[in-house]
Amino acid sequence: MRLLAQPRIEVNGRPPSAEQFPLPLVNHGHFTAMQVRGGRTRGLDLHLARLDGATRELFGDALDGDQVRNHIRHALGDDTPDASVRVYVYWPDGDDAASIVVTVRPPAPSPKSPQSLRSVGYQRPAAHIKHLGGFGQAYYGRQAVREGFDDALLTGHGGVIAESGIANIGFFDGTSVVWPDEPSLHGITMQLLEPRLPDIGIESRRGPVRLADVTGFEAVFITNSHGVAAVGRIDDMTLPTGHDVVEAAARLYESVPWDVI
Template sequence: MNTVIDGRPAGAGDVALAITARYGHFTAMQVRGRRVRGLAFHLDRLDSATRELFGQELDRDLVLDSIRTVLDRDDASVRVYVCEVDRLRVIATAAPPAEVATVPQRLRSVRHQRFLAHVKHTGGFAQGYLGRQVKAEGFDEALFTTADGVISEGSITNLGCFDGSRIIWPDAPMLRGITMRLLEVSDIPSERRVLRVADLPGFEAVFLSNSHGVVAVGQVDDVVLKVNDEAVATVVGAYEATPWDALERAGQDAP
């Protein structure tokens, strides 16, 4: 994995800095051909959280320079962290590209509410633990619900429902993922609604979205859901119609 700190490649002496960078937030993106979907949303997310957590304005140019510097390939999984270690730091990492799952996912509902749910913060121990637990039980993802069963989000995903004409998102505290935001501005109308697991079989398709893309959900706990291939294709097509934004400056060739 490549790492860049404040726009320069990380050296051996930066390991301790990266380890101690615990208070902060981040965004995750898939880069293809040195392009990314929803680049403005990623920058807006980082800027908003930087203002909220640190009371400072994000250096967007430094973020973009860090992404360009960390890329040693045209396709990659990139994360950009904004953390405080002595001062505000921008840390970018690049790893091999990830692909969205191709089979309907099986979810296990878990009572959990992320702290400061609207921020993609670095305090992800509980999410990681619960995600590992449900996978050990044979499921693909954890689905967070309140004590009275209201759905909020997955451990690393958003859950959406498609009724054949519009997308319904849970009306609950959650992170608005970048893929979710892209679908919200697509040609498919969206709305928020209180959702419980018992409501899900009534939809033509239930799906997960994150930086990897969009994938159907086939089961939650012991509840089997419809997977209408045409409905799933409509949602996936709306996401895939989103244009890719170039990371390079105008007139600048990729290295």
């Protein structure tokens, strides 16, 4: 396999010109991110549903899933079976249809484990959409890294936890994984794990989780397109790591079938 020398970008299935690729200047749009291996990805139907739903909400129009798949396949070409792929959707002024941007980069490794998170008082607007213009989460994420953490943990009033800057977060209370019920993005990895956890004897539910409560959980972990990783520290609180539930969740995710793009 030949690794990409530089990122590959296509707009509507073609290399972009300066005129048709204003994405760096656009913040009204949305995207999805996936890991591709052998021309396949996990949860393809969920990615396509995410893109279609956000396009309907933001622009009042549907998005053809087959067209999205064709654009991804074209951008991957015959020489890049493994990659990190993002699909962006925005609507240029004056156009009568949305534009689909596909970026292809080298595949991402599994996330570092355990993770450390720095809590911040910030929640994403329209958090249910994986939207463009994520200055706030990027700002706090970079600030957290400068302070020696891996990412930011986004919280609301009273220290109610929502999500990390780039991942969902789950808390195991001994019988169930509790996913915070604050406004957040329901990530694809979370969507794949949540209905499967009962298959391995672990219940899953939504509920409030506060910073003051986190040391009472037996395990904490994050999920995103890179995989599943334990959380070993939030602010100055040390959390238990090495719990079987985190390893079980990681194995469960690894068992999810890959879908042909």
